[in-house]
Structures are given as structure tokens and as C-alpha cells.
Amino acid sequence: MKLTIHRGTNQIGGCVTEIESGGYRIFIDFGEQLPGMENKELKPIDGLTYGDVSKSALFITHYHGDHIGKICDTIADIPIYVGKTALEIFNCLESRLSHIPNPNESEKHKRIVNRIKTINTFEQLQKIRIGKITVTPLFIDHSAFDAYMFIVEADNKRILHTGDFRGHGFRSKGLIPTLKSYAKNIDYIISEGSNIQRPNATIKTEQELQKDFELQFRKNKYNFVLVSTTNIDRIFALYHASKNAKRCFVCDNYQTKILKIVSQNHKQYTPFYDIDYDQTTNPIGRFFDLKRQRQNPFSFKGNLKPFLEKRGFCMLVRSTDAFKPLIDEYAKSDETKIFYSMWDGYLDNKKPAFNESLYKFFEPYKIEYKHTSGHADVETLKMVFEIIKPKYGIIPIHTEAPNKFKEIFHDQAIISLHDGDVFNCN
Numbered sequence: 095m096k097l098t099i100h101r102g103t104n105q106i107g108g109c110v111t112e113i114e115s116g117g118y119r120i121f122i123d124f125g126e127q128l129p130g131m132e133n134k135e136l137k138p139i140d141g142l143t144y145g146d147v148s149k150s151a152l153f154i155t156h157y158h159g160d161h162i163g164k165i166c167d168t169i170a171d172i173p174i175y176v177g178k179t180a181l182e183i184f185n186c187l188e189s190r191l192s193h194i195p196n197p198n199e200s201e202k203h204k205r206i207v208n209r210i211k212t213i214n215t216f217e218q219l220q221k222i223r224i225g226k227i228t229v230t231p232l233f234i235d236h237s238a239f240d241a242y243m244f245i246v247e248a249d250n251k252r253i254l255h256t257g258d259f260r261g262h263g264f265r266s267k268g269l270i271p272t273l274k275s276y277a278k279n280i281d282y283i284i285s286e287g288s289n290i291q292r293p294n295a296t297i298k299t300e301q302e303l304q305k306d307f308e309l310q311f312r313k314n315k316y317n318f319v320l321v322s323t324t325n326i327d328r329i330f331a332l333y334h335a336s337k338n339a340k341r342c343f344v345c346d347n348y349q350t351k352i353l354k355i356v357s358q359n360h361k362q363y364t365p366f367y368d369i370d371y372d373q374t375t376n377p378i379g380r381f382f383d384l385k386r387q388r389q390n391p392f393s394f395k396g397n398l399k400p401f402l403e404k405r406g407f408c409m410l411v412r413s414t415d416a417f418k419p420l421i422d423e424y425a426k427s428d429e430t431k432i433f434y435s436m437w438d439g440y441l442d443n444k445k446p447a448f449n450e451s452l453y454k455f456f457e458p459y460k461i462e463y464k465h466t467s468g469h470a471d472v473e474t475l476k477m478v479f480e481i482i483k484p485k486y487g488i489i490p491i492h493t494e495a496p497n498k499f500k501e502i503f504h505d506q507a508i509i510s511l512h513d514g515d516v517f518n519c520n
């Protein structure tokens with residue numbers, strides 16, 4: 095069995111992993127680099143972007159652009175596998191982006207929407223065989239919903255690829271039991287290390303963050319929250335926080351569509367994803383989706399405005415012209431709070447991922463930062479490595495500081511690879 099990290103041994107995002115056995119190859123993730131990163135263009139990859147793909151397959155851990163964004167750069171015949179709900183959410187996101195006014199951008203997203211139609215889906219623990227290679231997806235918690243680790247088996251070797259994961263989300267309590275049950279006799283771990291040098295990124299759990307929001311919503315009448323539209327568990331937490339605080343929950347119809355996908359597929363397992371979308375039967379924590387005519391900004395229609403003003407609300411917003419007039423109107427009130435619930439690196443002009451238009455959008459307002467990371471902290475990584483005890487070692491990816499692995503996890507064998515190195519797993 096041979097293993098190649100084509101990209102991602104020393105950067106966060108854009109990772110591509112290849113595992114080859116007896117002429118069969120599986121690839122894990124094929125995404126874009128994060129914005130602002132030094133451009134490390136990928137060389138053409140045999141069995142993925144050129145050549146014979148009859149013995150290849152691409153597995154996607156989750157729908158973040160740094161893991162799935164380049165699916166249109168593969169040879170069309172290669173089978174792609176993604177989690178079922180993840181694919182529905184991704185399709186919804188890409189369909190919206192395919193209608194944005196910028197023609198270059200919308201073309202790109204139209205191609206992705208077309209490619210999505212050919213993608214296969216899997217359920218957790220479903221074994222998928224590609225020739226001599228078997229891939230088993232393990233469901234884990236991340237800031238993307240329906241995200242997976244993969245166990246890859248061939249030639250009597252077992253590799254665990256962690257994808258992006260964490261130990262402080264709503265669904266993280268399953269992490270250790272899942273690994274103990276299914277990730278036995280692992281030879282190598284290919285592990286993400288996004289937070290290896292960000293000790294403050296996970297100070298709060300998602301549960302603590304929800305409590306924080308609830309307190310804020312009780313105190314402040316008009317609450318605006320900027321949050322990624324696909325950070326599903328955060329959004330359901332915001333819904334429950336506003337419901338407990340007896341505020342209305344407001345978002346647009348695109349966001350509603352995404353939430354409905356999750357409710358439909360998952361409310362039978364937990365009431366956390368159960369929302370009563372019917373405004374007539376859900377008097378507390380009413381759920382409203384904003385409507386708009388063509389490109390006009392969002393506005394409250396009819397009696398909605400006095401109703402919402404009486405009850406107070408939590409409104410999910412994006413940094414677009416459609417939301418700006420609403421935020422402008424309420425920003426003047428001292429009963430208003432605007433929360434920024436995403437990674438703060440986008441607003442930091444010293445960071446490569448600095449997003450100028452986002453920064454400019456929020457410049458006129460006083461905003462409060464409320465967020466926790468989607469990635470595992472050092473303690474969680476340590477616990478995972480100690481439980482799995484890989485026989486031969488750990489290969490760091492999705493990290494800016496692979497060398498830190500040796501320093502921090504000194505009782506584990508750390509195998510440092512460079513992009514493109516072919517590593518023999520025998």
C-alpha cells in the first residue's frame with residue numbers, strides 16, 4: 095500500500111490524499127486552497143485529473159470548499175462519494191451561488207451543480223470497495239454537518255484519515271465510543287492539526303456558546319448573527335437559544351431550505367433538529383423566513399414588523415446588500431446587538447485569509463465576537479492518538495505547523511511527509 099499527500103502537509107485546506115494498492119487508488123478530498131494562501135497549484139494527478147480512472151474513486155470527508163471545491167477538475171468518469179445529507183446541503187449552497195450576479199463565479203457554481211448530479215452518497219459505516227481497497231466512513235462532529243473520518247483497508251494495513259473533526263461540538267460525545275468500536279488495529283493515522291498552534295480557539299464548547307447566546311438574547315431585543323449558512327449545529331443552537339429566550343427566529347428562505355433538509359433527515363434521531371416551521375402552530379420561538387422580490391433588499395412585510403419588534407428576534411444575516419438596510423435600521427437602537435459567529439481571522443488584516451469586503455461590511459457597526467472552532471484542540475488530538483495507538487505512526491496534514499506534532503505528541507511516532515512524497519506503508 096502506498097500513500098501520497100499531494101497537497102496539505104504544511105497548510106490548512108486544499109488537502110489531497112491518495113492511497114494506492116495493487117493498481118487501485120482512492121483519493122480523499124479534493125478542495126480549493128483557503129483564500130489568501132500562497133498559491134500551491136497542484137500538479138496533474140494520475141487517476142484523478144488525467145489517465146485511467148477505471149480503478150479510482152474520490153471520497154469527500156465533508157462539504158467545506160477546502161475539501162470538495164475542486165470536484166469539477168477531476169476526470170468526469172471517476173466515481174465520487176459524499177455523505178447523503180452533506181450532499182443535499184452542498185447542492186443547496188451551490189445552487190444559490192450559481193445565481194449570483196458575477197458571471198465568472200456563477201458559471202463555476204453551475205458546473206459544480208451539474209457535477210453534483212453524478213455523485214454517489216454513503217451512510218455511516220457502509221463499507222465501499224474499490225478493487226482491493228475498502229473504505230469505511232465514521233460519522234464525526236465538525237463545523238460542517240454530516241462529516242466523516244475514513245478507515246481505509248488494503249494489503250492487511252489499516253489507515254485512519256481524520257478529515258476535519260473536533261471534540262467540543264454537540265455530536266462529539268460519540269467520538270471516542272466510535273473510535274473504540276471501529277478504529278481498532280490501526281497502522282497509520284493521517285490527522286488534521288488546524289489548532290496545533292491556536293490554544294484559544296476552543297475555549298468554549300458549542301453547548302456553552304448556546305447558553306451565552308441565550309443570555310444575550312434575553313438581554314437584547316434585536317439580535318443579528320452573522321454565521322456560516324452551513325454551520326448547521328451552530329444555527330440549530332441559535333434557534334433553541336432564541337426559542338428559550340422567547341425571541342422570534344428569522345432567516346431567509348435559502349437558509350430555511352438548508353435547515354429543512356437537516357430536519358427532514360435527522361429529527362427522528364434527536365429533537366435538536368426538530369423545528370416547527372409552521373408559523374401558526376409555533377407561537378414561541380416563531381420561525382420566519384424572509385422573502386424578497388428579485389434583487390431588492392429584505393424587508394418585513396405587513397404586520398410582521400410590529401410583531402417582531404414587540405417580541406424581539408434573532409436574525410441570521412449574511413454580509414450582502416440584501417441584509418444591510420435591515421441591519422442599518424436597527425443598529426441605531428441600544429436594544430440591538432450584532433454578533434459575529436465565524437472565525438475572526440477573516441477580519442484580521444494581518445492574517446492571509448483577511449476578507450476585506452467582510453471587514454468593510456462590519457466596519458460601521460459595533461460587533462461582538464462569539465464563536466468556537468470547528469477543529470480539535472491539542473487535548474482532543476492527544477486523546478484520539480492515545481486511544482487508537484497507531485502501530486506505525488501519525489502523518490500530519492491540514493496544519494500550518496506539522497513540526498509541532500513531534501514536539502507535542504513526543505511518545506507517538508510522527509511521520510512528516512512533504513507534498514507529493516510517495517510513502518510505502520509496508
Ligand SMILES: [Zn+2]
Pocket residue numbers: 106107158160161258492
Ligand atoms: Zn478543512
Ligand SMILES: [Zn+2]
Pocket residue numbers: 156158236238258468
Ligand atoms: Zn472543514
